[in-house]
Amino acid sequence: MTKKEKAILACEALEKIYPDVKCSLNFSKPYELMIATRLSAQCTDARVNIVTETLFTKYPTLESFAEADLSELEDAVKPCGFYRTKAKSIKEMANQLINDFNGEIPQTMEELLTISGIGRKTANLLLGDIYGKPSIVTDTHFIRITGRLGLTQNSEPKKVEMDLVKLIPPEISSHFCHQVVQFGRDICKARKPVCSQCPCNEFCQYYGKMKK
Numbered sequence: 001m002t003k004k005e006k007a008i009l010a011c012e013a014l015e016k017i018y019p020d021v022k023c024s025l026n027f028s029k030p031y032e033l034m035i036a037t038r039l040s041a042q043c044t045d046a047r048v049n050i051v052t053e054t055l056f057t058k059y060p061t062l063e064s065f066a067e068a069d070l071s072e073l074e075d076a077v078k079p080c081g082f083y084r085t086k087a088k089s090i091k092e093m094a095n096q097l098i099n100d101f102n103g104e105i106p107q108t109m110e111e112l113l114t115i116s117g118i119g120r121k122t123a124n125l126l127l128g129d130i131y132g133k134p135s136i137v138t139d140t141h142f143i144r145i146t147g148r149l150g151l152t153q154n155s156e157p158k159k160v161e162m163d164l165v166k167l168i169p170p171e172i173s174s175h176f177c178h179q180v181v182q183f184g185r186d187i188c189k190a191r192k193p194v195c196s197q198c199p200c201n202e203f204c205q206y207y208g209k210m211k212k
Contacts, residue, residue: 003151006203007167010149013199014179021178023129026052030105030130031062031097034115035090037122043080051079062103065094089117107131120158128174136161136168137177141184148188150205 024045027033032052039048055076059065065073074087093116097103105126106112112123121137128135136142138157142164146152152163168176187194193206201207 001203004167006149007151007164008169009203010151010200011168011172011176014176014183015172017199018179018182021175021182023125023178024181025049028056029062030126031065031094031103032056033129034093034097034105034118034122034126035065037125038089038093038117039077039080039086041086042082048080051077062094062097065090066098068094086117092116093118105130107133120161124161124174124177128177132174134165134170135174135177136164137174138164139177139181140190141181141188142177144190145180145184145188148193148204148206149200 023033025033025036025040026049027036035055036048036052039051058076059068059073068091070087070091073091074083077083077086077090080086096115097105100114101111106115107127109120109123109127112118112126113120118126121139124135124137127133128137138160143155143157143160146160146164147155151167152160154160154163165173184190187198188200195201195204195207195210198204198207
């Protein structure tokens with residue numbers, strides 16, 4: 001079985017169990033997703049959602065983030081960890097969006113990567129969830145699971161992204177990434193994957209090795 005064939009089987013299997021899955025970060029405005037994603041670095045999405053529920057009320061506009069008192073913003077995001085770095089980055093990204101992009105999220109990878117605190121993973125998430133563009137979001141779940149399935153031998157995020165771009169149909173790539181995240185939380189867990197309940201075990205490289 002080729003990697004491409006295996007990837008299509010994985011897409012079909014996850015579509016059956018997670019047809020309606022969406023981004024687990026809560027947001028109502030595009031820039032809020034950018035901020036929530038910045039806060040999610042080394043922090044759970046569940047905790048970020050608790051923090052942003054209050055944060056987005058305290059700072060209801062992009063301008064309010066740009067003009068925020070830094071110490072107050074630090075206090076507001078403190079539960080997410082690395083609060084000084086994250087608060088500084090959020091304030092900077094708000095100013096960049098206003099000054100360089102007319103308050104809008106850019107629509108290209110190249111432009112997104114010029115914004116404070118934005119790497120390829122976040123940029124791909126924004127392109128996929130906001131603009132519906134093909135995107136591969138290489139978070140820890142995605143890297144672990146695609147490696148276990150045998151779709152990539154790499155563990156470096158950009159290399160994994162480049163490998164999977166060749167395998168996942170572009171029109172479903174963003175949705176597939178969200179499915180993989182949920183799959184990683186429910187079944188293909190980091191420490192104890194529930195292989196007996198896995199819809200991918202018949203073609204999974206990891207499971208095949210475990211049975212030997």
